Amino acid sequence: MGKSTLFNRLVGKRLALVDDQPGVTRDLREGEARLGDLRFTVIDTAGLEDATDDSLQGRMRRLTERAVDMADICLFVIDARTGVTPIDEVFAEILRKRSEHVILAANKAEGAAADAGVIEAYGLGLGEPIRLSAEHGEGLNDLYSQLMPLADGYAERARQDAPETDVTLTEEEAEAGAPDDPHKPTEARPLQVAVVGRPNAGKSTLINKILGEERLLTGPEAGITRDAISLKMNWDGVPMRVFDTAGMRKKAKVQEKLEKLSVSDGLRAVKFAEVVVVLLDAAIPFEQQDLRIADLAEREGRAVVVAVNKWDIEDEKQEKLRALKEAFERLLPQLRGAPLVTVSAKTGRGLDRLHAAIVKAHDVWNRRVSTAQLNRWLTGMLEQHPPPAPSGRRIKLRYMTQAKTRPPGFVVMCSNTEKMPESYTRYLVNGLREDFDMPGTPIRLHMRSQSDKNPYKSKKKSTPSRLRKHLGKGPADKK
Known part of the structure; x- marks a missing residue:
């Protein structure tokens, strides 16, 4: 039909996956749309399937019907080149x-081949159809003309129902409400x-449980989620945008074009994220693909939280937890100290611990240490374990500062940077983690060369001209 193509056109970004085959979209995806001076939220749906049972198609249909009930306006898209099908007539009746x-839209309406389908669309009883071409951006002016009067009505109703917002604060209240941390999450940011992991780890089920509603499509089938769906929520007072991603299999097993698109969409979500929750299956934790996903998040410089799902069906919980922690430290040393949380997406147990771990990981990711603290710490580290002396010349570490946060990045000015062994850099990174309470977060430490040479050593000392004249070495003596 081209619903996702139209969605991408309205939001001005390629957010939704698009492919030639039907049924690519399965979840509800929201986006902030713009059409002329109109601003509105648009929801891309899975399409109405002709199934009402508990099959995958039946669950997709129920999710789409929920979106219809939530929406103020429904845009019913048909394929103008195919014409009106019997199933279109059934869905038109449901929407009425x-x-x-x-609003009825006949998509792919460019060219004379679509004329018959557009004429047929009148028979659906939903008024005059808009001729659209989502791919080429045609017909959007007609869509604007139909949306504008409806949008004006909703804007007026919203103004009447809006609560009082113009409240004057005292100086004390204003000061108390001022955010101390510029990176503290807000509704605007x-x-x-x-949430990333292998297929069938329970990512969508976990997010539904956090939301408290069945917003994402779930089921026993692996690989249901295809898009990286983002959902805004307020989780225990913290504004969050949570990305549900497609399960990531080993690269060799990913053959279909659609699955490749889904995985690349998930990788893009990792790059947009601040905190990455790597969700494992308690029955088969820390498989090779889990380790790759966690390592990817660390290399991208994201704060990482490891969550072990399906904990409710574990019998030997204490023994299993000890084994998990041992395996985590051994297999992912680059994430030393990162939180490992056990949860049950089905029952909701452990979600409070997951929330606390995410908030702390974000706080550590934004941590800043003063230069004075760092240099006092560096002096102590050098006394405890001096740097090596290759070829008899000791490497000198003179000065340290924090260059960035998100993740924390530090610069050390030193001599002979090319001869600094990796083991000493690891010694400093582990010390930073422990002494400044930065567990789990990626830490970037850069050695910057500082020359030992005296910058004035090669310059000849010049005698002032007045002194030269007094000594009889003025211009007159050269004659």
């Missing part, structure tokens, strides 16, 4: 009953969290 405002 469930939605107050329905929520904390970005990506």
